[in-house]
Amino acid sequence: MASGTLLYAQSGGVTAVINATASAVIQAARARKVPVLAARNGILGALREELIDTRRESISAIRALAHTPGGAFGSCRVKLKSLDEDRARYERLLEVLRAHDVRWFLYNGGNDSADTALKVSKLAAEFDYPLTCVGVPKTVDNDLAVTDCCPGFGSAAKYTAVSVREAALDVAAMADTSTKVFVYEAMGRHAGWLAAAAGLAGNGPDEAPHLILFPERPFDEADFFKRVKATVERVGYCVVVASEGIQDSQGRFIADAGGGKDSFGHTQLGGVASHLAGRVKDALGYKVHWTLPDYLQRSARHLASKVDLEQAMAVGTAAVEYALAGRNAVMPVIVRTSDAPYRWKIEAAPLSKVANHEKKMPAGFIRRDGYGITDKARAYLQPLIRGEAPPPYGRDGLPAYVTLRNEAVPRRLAPWKG
């Protein structure tokens, strides 16, 4: 093996299984005797030369990463722009890579990260610096191009379907004298993937969720009220799953209709679920409850999908293989070879095909009436939430999540003024 180090960085919103990818990356590199540095807080750590020496972590800690949610080295919401606009930052990045003899750069994130990895690889070529850049997929939004699905999505999807099924049993039990309408707000500003996953919780029109609201379809309040009312009258209650990104026919986000200022002039944070629940209460007079799971849905490692976990680890292992084989500017993607039985494999896709594209949910996944998912959607989504992979629990009844030492390697450059 050539000398040099491998730099791994996490980017964007973390997931229940991004650390599983990290675990697989470090284990695969260790098996090949390649030292792994991890950037603290994503690309920022690389720019600031805050690099964690993963050799200081025990093998048991690295294995425990696979069952620990969050982002063990820190992530960040920073997008590097074009090479022209952000040239100074790209060059600083290259300078840090060079200073630490980084020959393999693995960037674990979404569309933006694929784009950044691609640009870094171009710059390295321009400067004749021998570097292999590999993107590693991750996002609960499931919106990466090329790959059949995204590591992180399956676990959030499982959380969503299970939570909706459980809450629906609660509502069903109480509906006679209490809450009749329950609204669950799912993440997904641009695409309704997680809202769609809630559809796996039930079958047929009388099982929850009774109505799913997708950002892909304009929200028609009057029609929505009519359907809520009809469902309550037929079933006794109505469970609604709303994607945070739903918009009216003019493309205005419904979430922005709520919120604003309260009567004291204080900021009133809104959200789709609280808004819809208030509107249903006003218009139909039903007792309503709503939930905003927020980060719980993407950090619930205790309820991870086994398929998702396996894929998160598989892309990590493949990324190291590609990198060490010198396959530059690629991303390991998941290829579905069969729905039933569900079969998948990992292949390398050019980063250029992934970067800056956004995968929309196919129109054929949403039922004609716009309020539920089709059999096609079920066939796609169902395998992704299969299997359980619970973390070990301590004697205290809590998951035994690991905290790494995260010791930095000594700096070799002057502080970054970026």
Next chain:
Amino acid sequence: MASGTLLYAQSGGVTAVINATASAVIQAARARKVPVLAARNGILGALREELIDTRRESISAIRALAHTPGGAFGSCRVKLKSLDEDRARYERLLEVLRAHDVRWFLYNGGNDSADTALKVSKLAAEFDYPLTCVGVPKTVDNDLAVTDCCPGFGSAAKYTAVSVREAALDVAAMADTSTKVFVYEAMGRHAGWLAAAAGLAGNGPDEAPHLILFPERPFDEADFFKRVKATVERVGYCVVVASEGIQDSQGRFIADAGGGKDSFGHTQLGGVASHLAGRVKDALGYKVHWTLPDYLQRSARHLASKVDLEQAMAVGTAAVEYALAGRNAVMPVIVRTSDAPYRWKIEAAPLSKVANHEKKMPAGFIRRDGYGITDKARAYLQPLIRGEAPPPYGRDGLPAYVTLRNEAVPRRLAPWKG
């Protein structure tokens, strides 16, 4: 065994394990060859003579109840008043019991239900109707008197501690460039038991949750802001757990400060977490996120505490034993005999000691500064979330929750006009 039937009814908000109590009741009664009727939608079903024949359920369905959340026969939010005020309803109840030869009445609920069961037993005595009334404890609020803890609380407590630990890992990973303050809203209008349980998620001042807000302490916004700021500056982020019932120094609910009407005159549903998040954003300028788990926290059977499940089943079994032994107007309660190792047993307590009392959280459970729990609270709470008892999952990746047939027995009385 004397002839006659046993009537079981669920009351008030359901929990992750109230069906486990029902499962134990039915199994214990079957072992004694006593037929069990279940009231549909709690006491309302008894008044309406909507009684479910549990003999129509298979033993596997009854066993599966033990891992199914919600309330399998339906529950209700109806409180019977005093014998004088609600005499007609109490007499109708007795009439229904008599018509179906009910000799044992098990009422599974909180304070109010204990009171109702007590009154029914008094009325039966007054009318010389041979009836044994037994209360069965249940509530996520953990506010029943006499019993050391309440079935349902331990599982909600475990959900709370695990969810806060997981979300905190997410926030920690992103805080450098994203959310710095995260607010989790816990159930508990009158007592901070579930908020306190969140304290089990971390140890020491730097581990989440950093600040817990209890309804037992007046909320001081300026002091709260100061502590949030200090935590963000010291730790990098701040995880707040707020009980829905927190009040200002004048006893006004903070949750009522939010909400009201939005700029369109629409009802804006509030809540403590969204309000606090908005205030922190305004006052300190931090990026905030918040979660309102709502019903998810009391229906998350997938994350039930094994201790809680065992206690939920034990009170069901004991209730049947007490009833068949003619021990009238009692409730099986949980007696803690040792903290470490945790040991408990079931004893019978007079309903009169449980009815209409509310157990407050001991003052010694809240840290002197008012923002965390004491070692005493930990010693109490810790055993209650111990052990895992996950439901079986189907090949579809979802918990295999059971749906009962719920077939009604034929009516013997004219419809109720109440």
